[in-house]
Amino acid sequence: MTADNKRLRIVSVGSSFAAGPGIPPQLEPLSARRSGQNYPHLVAKELNAELTDLTVSGATLLNITVEPQTAVLSKDVFPPQIESIPEDADIITVTAGGNDIGYIGNMIFDAGTGTTMGWMANAVIQTIRSAVAIFSTAQETPTPLSPEELSQRMGDVLDQIHKKAPKARVYLVEYLAVVGPSTKPGVDISFTQENIDHHCQVASSLQNAYIAAAGARSEWCERVPIHELSLKHVLGSQEPWVGGFNLYSLIREGIVLHPNLDGMKAVANILLPKIQKNLAARP
Numbered sequence: 001m002t003a004d005n006k007r008l009r010i011v012s013v014g015s016s017f018a019a020g021p022g023i024p025p026q027l028e029p030l031s032a033r034r035s036g037q038n039y040p041h042l043v044a045k046e047l048n049a050e051l052t053d054l055t056v057s058g059a060t061l062l063n064i065t066v067e068p069q070t071a072v073l074s075k076d077v078f079p080p081q082i083e084s085i086p087e088d089a090d091i092i093t094v095t096a097g098g099n100d101i102g103y104i105g106n107m108i109f110d111a112g113t114g115t116t117m118g119w120m121a122n123a124v125i126q127t128i129r130s131a132v133a134i135f136s137t138a139q140e141t142p143t144p145l146s147p148e149e150l151s152q153r154m155g156d157v158l159d160q161i162h163k164k165a166p167k168a169r170v171y172l173v174e175y176l177a178v179v180g181p182s183t184k185p186g187v188d189i190s191f192t193q194e195n196i197d198h199h200c201q202v203a204s205s206l207q208n209a210y211i212a213a214a215g216a217r218s219e220w221c222e223r224v225p226i227h228e229l230s231l232k233h234v235l236g237s238q239e240p241w242v243g244g245f246n247l248y249s250l251i252r253e254g255i256v257l258h259p260n261l262d263g264m265k266a267v268a269n270i271l272l273p274k275i276q277k278n279l280a281a282r283p
Contacts, residue, residue, distance in 0.1 A: 008049035008279075011089045011168070012040035013064050013081040013161070016057035016104070017175045018095035020264055022243065022255035031071035032078065033057035037261055039173070040093055042268035043275065052089070054081040060099045061153050065160050082164055089165040091275060095173045097154055097209060102144045103202050107178065107257055110195050111245040151209040158217055169278055172214045173271060174207055174226035176263050178242050180234035188236035189245050203227065222278075224271050233266070241266050 012018055020035030027034050034055055035041070044051035056069055056078050063069040069078045085092065098104055145153060154172075161170060179200060185193045207227045214223035233241040241263030243255030259267070 008047055008091065009052070009086060009089045010040065010044050010047070010049045010091045010093070011052045011054065011085050011165070012038075012093045012095075013054045013085070014093070014095035014173075015055065015059040015063075015097075015099055016258055017098065018093065018173065019053075019055035019057045021057045021258060023259070023261050023264060027053075029071075029074075029076050031074035031076040035264070037264060038259075039264045039267040039271065042264060043093075043272055046268070046272055047275065049091075052084065052086065054084050055095075056081070058099060059096060061096050061157050062100075064094075064096060064157050082160060085161065085164050087165050089168040091171065092161055092165060092168045093171045093173050093271070094158070094161065095175065096157070097150055097206055098175055100145050100153065101150055101202060101206065103175075103199075103206060104178075104257055106202075107199050108245070110199070111190050111257070113190075147205040147208060150205070151212045154209050154213040155216060158213055158221055162217070162220055168220075169275075170217075170221040171224050171271060171274065172210050172221060173224040173267065174210050175203065176241050176259050176267065177203060177227050177230045177234050178257050179203075179236075180231045182232070183234050183236040222274065224267075224274060226267055226270060229270060230263070230266065233263070 016033060018038060018040060019033055020038035021033035023035035023037050025036045027036050032055070034053060034057070038053070038055070040051055040053050040055070056063065058072065059069055059081070060067070063078070064081045066080055068080060071078065158170060158172070179189065179191065179196050183189060183196055185191050185196055210223050214221045230241055233239055235242060235244055239262065241259060243258055243260050245257055
C-alpha cells in the first residue's frame, strides 16, 4: 500500500526480455507474447500491487514513445506504450533497447548459421527466419543505432516517461546475459568464439547505455544491474536463466535465447528489494 492507503500502481513497459515469450501462461492478446509469470507480474504479486503490463515482444524504444507496433503474423496493432501509462503510477519498470541494435535477432540468426550445424544449416536458417517472426522479438531497425545513439534514445524515452508520470520511481531493468565466459562455442550454442565475443560486446554496449541513461537521471531513475548479476547463469552454466537454441525450443517451448522462468524469478528477486527499500524511505 502507498502512504494514502491506495494500492501501489506498477507499470511495465518494454520488449520481450520483460514480456516473457514462451513462458506459460501466455496472456491475451497472444500476439504480445507476454507471460503472466514475467518479472512485472511476479513483483506485483509479491507487493500486492496493481499492475499495468504494457510490454510487447519485439518492441523498440520508439514503440514505447511514438511509434505504433504491428504484431508479426497478426493484425493486432499496439499503440505507443506510453499512451497507456497512468499519470499517477508509483513505479515504472523499463526493459528495452535490444531491438534497436538488433541484439537478439542477430544472435538468433548467427546461431542458425553456426558451423556446427553441418548439413542442417539451410533448413535451420529458414526456421530461424520463421522464429524471428513467430516470437516477434527481432524487429530490427534498418540501420541499428550506434552505442551513443542508443544511449541518447534511451534517455529520451526515460524523460518522456517521467513527464507522463512525474511522481513515479523509474527502474531501468537490464537484459539478462545470454552468453558469457562459461559459454562453450560449438557446444552450448552454435557460435564460434568470435560470435560469442561479438555478442558479449553488443550486450556491454546495451548495458553501458543503461548506465549512462539512468546515471544522468538518478533523482527519479535507478538502474537494476541484471547483466552483471546474471553472468554466472548464461548458456553453458549449471543454472542458465535463458533458454538455449535448438529445434525443440523453436518448435515446442518458444523460449529461444530469452529469459526462462528461473530467469524471470531471478530478475524479480533482484528488483523487489530495491523497490521495497525505496518504498520504506518514502516520507
